Amino acid sequence: MKNYLIFFLILMFFTSCDSGLKPEISQTSYVNGVIHYINPIKDWPPADSLKDLRVVAFKHFPPTNVVQEVLQGNAYYTMQTLPFFVDSSNFSLEIKDAPVELKYIAVVQQFGGLLDWRVVGLYSQTKDSATYLLVENGKTYFIDITVDFNNLPKQPF
Amino acid sequence: MMNLFKLYFLSLILVFILNNNALFCKQNKYTISGNIVDSTNAQNISGATVRLDRTGFGAIANRNGEFTLSQLPQGNYTLICSMIGYETKKISLANLDSNIHLMILLNPKIFKTEDIIISANRRLQNIQEVTSSSLVLSQNEFINNSQLNFEQVLKKVPGLEVYDENVSIRGSDGFDFGLGTRTLMMIDGIPLLSGDNGDMKFDFVPVTEIERVEVVKGEGSALYGTSAIGGVINLVSSDIKTDWHCFVSTFSGIYTKPRYQEWDYSNSLTTKNTIQAGFSNGSGKFSAILSGNVSKDEGYRSYNDSKDFGLFAKMKYAFSEASDLNMYIIQNATNQADWVYWNSLDSATKPHANTNTSIRLQSNKALVALLYNQILSNNTFLNFKSSLFYTQFYNTYPTNAADYRQSDAFQNFNDMQITTSFGNYTLTSGLSFSNNNVNSLSYGLRNQKIFAMYSQIESKFNSNLITTLGLRYDYEKVLTANSNAEFSPKFGLNYKVNDNLNLRASVGKGFRAPSISERFANISYQGFSVQENLNLKPETSIGGEVGFSYHNEDFFLPFETDVSGFINNFQNLIEATFSSQDYSVIMFQNATSARITGVDLSLNFLLQKNLFLNIATTYIDPIDLTLHQTLKYRSKFSAKTSIDYSYSIFSFDLSYRYSSKVENIDEQIMLQIKDAQSRVPIHVVDCSLSANLAKFVNTNLQVSFNVYNLLDYYYTYMPGNLGPTRLLGLSLNWKI
Structure with missing residues (x-):
């Protein structure tokens, strides 16, 4: 009986344990770029409506809304808010599950509650038409996005 | 009033x-x-x-x-x-x-069934006579394998989840950003919670100065008031030796390299070293202990190091055989990196990319306390406690930077208690007053006063049945915020069926007044910002437990067991809640009501001479009654098992700690902390081999080799925070 108990305990120690968490073994891809704000600072939206500003890249088009797509893992996003009241700023999106096709890459502004977002800039070769980006494993891409607060792109949600 | x-x-x-x-x-x-x-x-x-x-x-x-x-x-x-x-x-x-x-x-005995405890009813009594689940750890159970650190000591206690200066008793606490605690921590009955954050300070008291650690689970507010809503941890300091006595305790450890190259952030091995040394002496009516401690931990993550320095003095003056005055002076200074969360799972040992790694967090703490004991007659005694606890912290950002945090807090605590016995009754009554003054750029100029009075009567109707009835009234007054009054009753029963079996039951109410920081925090740090909430109300809990303890030393496998079933209903539970406007903004709110039901089971077997097997498990079902989902940041199932064996001068301990995967966390935190959803069950195996060399060196010398997280299992203890990796250590305890 005693030996069984000891054996059981030792077995429990060593069989119940795998190695736990591990880094994901995949080559990370990056979409880096620059956002150009064509408006002078005085033409930016008022500070109390600038809750957050991010670059979000959606896997599907049209996206439902920003928060839902992010929580469902259908969108990549910059981890911190972008700086406000500047001429331009850099960004970097980390993509771990390439290859993936990004169907809608945009600068989005949170202007109210958690679900109140709007698109203020779009990665696009032609206005109002999103340009797809096929991201391959381990590669880095550079894109530019222009933001004009006085002339927003057509809203997808 | x-x-x-x-x-x-x-x-x-x-x-x-x-x-x-x-x-x-x-x-x-x-x-x-x-x-x-x-x-x-x-x-x-x-x-x-x-x-x-x-x-x-x-x-x-x-x-x-x-x-x-x-x-x-x-x-x-x-x-x-x-x-x-x-x-x-x-x-x-x-x-x-x-x-x-x-x-x-x-006569030596096999099991610890007759430990004494002081914290359960504010007086010394046999642990079998109390009505709540309680547990005592003596110094010889933790001095060799604790890394000289209370966090490691408390990790051994069944039913407790311990991480980063945070203790959760039976699921009482979740992830609170280090502000507020639902467990009251004390030294000899004197609170050790800071006046501003209301948090515990594990590094404040040196482990070597503590004779035993008492843990009382469940609502303790009927005797201890605010913060004891989840339970009480009392560090009972060593009695001062009246003859010359000195000691040195050291711990030196090395963190092994992580298994994955992606997590290997340093070219060399990192270390953790602690030394605590002191002496005591006495002459006539006066005796004293003086000790110092220094520690340096390079950490198992980049930008996670700390340095610590402390002094401890306890002096006793015996006016007579019936009265004495104890004075405590404790000081501690810590300089540490301001780690908050990882960069990502791929780089789990590095802070997130925007962290300014030149910033340090400095904290200073000092306690001056007086404890006066007076035996008034053969059935009445009085004690008076008064303390001043100073805590300070600041980071090294410029004072005008958004991330600059600073707070100075003074807590003045006073408690007068009279215990008297008459016939079959023992009456414990007292008055308590605490005053928190905070001068802080993060929280403002604040004041919180709590007046309290309490009474508890224990009745021994016959030699086997003990009943306890207690009531405490607390009145909280906060400058520029709402005032609150709380009644905390408690009723308990303990019935000794026979020498082997004790039954117990208790019901009671607990409460916790919000800390200054939960009410007034207006800070930002590392991507989060916390906003004040002047309307925060105390949280309350009504709960109860039934349990029994049984031991049988004549069974073919001698064993002891303790089983408890418990239920706690929380109202106005204070939780860190993400703003609906901005998910990087946090506010402490009376967010929800919750119910935690569960079972504690512990079993200790004597397998053969000097070979013990201990198994302890806790299952809880923490339900958020507002959102109808599992309460956030709680593990439902935890287990702690160990094998202890001693032979000649050697003793060996192998222990295993398990917590099931945390089911539910804030979704918004995933938007701020990369890979915050990466979490797994916790499996940690520690082992320790000790040798008592007293025979050979003619003095009390113990040497231990310890391995913590033997299997180098990787887990998170909260979102974006990898748990401690494998640490190899050597400890030495020498007393003359």
Whole structure:
């Protein structure tokens, strides 16, 4: 009986344990770029409506809304808010599950509650038409996005 | 309100005067002295506790096993002698009318069923007589394998989840950003929670100065008020030796390299080193302990290092055999990196990319406390506690930077308690007042006052049934915020069925007043910002438990077991809640009501001579009654098992700790912390091999080799925070 108990305990120690968490073994891809704000600072939206500003890249088009797509893992996003009241700023999106096709890459502004977002800039070769980006494993891409607060792109949600 | 407190104070004085014939009658006084020895080898037993039942008289045997109880009035007494590892002995002394000397023989016992505890009812008593689940760890159970750190000590306690200066008893706490705690931590009954954050300071008291750690689970507010809503942890300091005595304890450890190259952030191995040393001495009526400690931990993650320096002094002046004054002076300074969360799972040992790694977090703490004990008669004693606890922290950002945090807090605590026995009753009553003053750029200029009065009566209807009825009233007044009043009743039963079986049950109410920081925090740090909430109300809990303890040393496998079922209903639970406007903004709110039901089970077997198997499990079902989902940041199932074996001068300990995967966390946190959803069950195996070299070096010297997280299992203890990786350590404890 005693030996069984000891054996059981030792077995429990060593069989119940795998190695736990591990880094994901995949080559990370990056979409880096620059956002150009064509408006002078005085033409930016008022500070109390600038809750957050991010670059979000959606896997599907049209996206439902920003928060839902992010929580469902259908969108990549910059981890911190972008700086406000500047001429331009850099960004970097980390993509771990390439290859993936990004169907809608945009600068989005949170202007109210958690679900109140709007698109203020779009990665696009032609206005109002999103340009797809096929991201391959381990590669880095550079894109530019222009933001004009006085002339927003057509809203997808 | 003040009139109510005055009336209560006067009634307390009246009660003890009426019950205190020593004040008015001049009586002859007698002495009981004696020696305490091991019945199997006739060796002296030092440290044994001797007390006269239902009186305030007590003593601890010196290193020669000798004790003296003086100034005893004529009367009938029951002397109780107890020592961890021995059977408790009761000796009836009918009509004491002369000085007597006793030779007390104690028999070693297998299990710890007769430990003494002071925290359960604010007086010394057998742990089998209390009505709540309680547990005592003595210093020899943790001194060799604790890394000289209380976090490691408390990780051994069943039913407790411990991480980063945060303790959760039976699921009471989740992830609180280090602000506020639902467990009251004390040293000798003096609170050790900071005046601003209301958080615990594990590094404040050196482990070597603590004789035992007492843990009482469940609502403790009926006696201890705010913060004891989840339970109480009392660090009982070592008694001062009156002869020359010194000690040195060290721990030196090395973190092994992580298994994955992606997590290997340093070219060299990182280390953790601690040394604690001190001495005690006494002469006549005065005795003192003085010690110092230094530690340096390079950490197992980049930008996670800390340096720590502390001093501890405890002085005792015995005015007479019936009264003494203890003074504590404790100081600690810590300089550490301001780690908050990882960069990502791929780089789990590095802080997130925007972290300014040149910033340091400095904290200073100091406690000055007085503890006065007075035996007023053979059935009435009084103690008075007064303390001033100063805490300060600041980071090294410029003072005008958004991420600059700073706070200075003074907590003044005063408590007067009278315990008196009459017939089959013991009445414990007291008044308490605490005053928190905060001067902080992060929280503003704040003041919080809490007045309280409490009474508890224990009744022994026959030799087997004990009932406890207690009530505490707390009135909280906060400058520029709402005031609150709380009643906290408690009722408990303990029934001794026979020498092997005890039943217990209790119901009670607990509460916690919001800390200054939860109410007034207006800070930002590392991507999060916290906003004030002036309307925050105290959270309350109504709960109960039923349980039993049973031991059978004649069974073919001698064993002891303790089982409890418990339920706690929380109202106005204070939780860090993400703003609906901005998910990087946090506000503490009375967010929800919740119910936690569960079962605690512990089993200790003696498998063969000197070989013990301990199994303890806790299952909880934490339900958020507002959102109808599992309460966030709680593990439902946890288990702690260990095998202890001793042979000759060696002892070996192998322990295993398990917590099931946390089911539910804030979704918004995933938007701020990369890979915050990466979490797994926790499996941690520690082992320790110790040798007592006293035989060879003619002094008390113990050496231990320890491995923490032997299997180098990787887990998160909260979102974006990898748990401690494997640490190899050598500890040395030397006493003369």
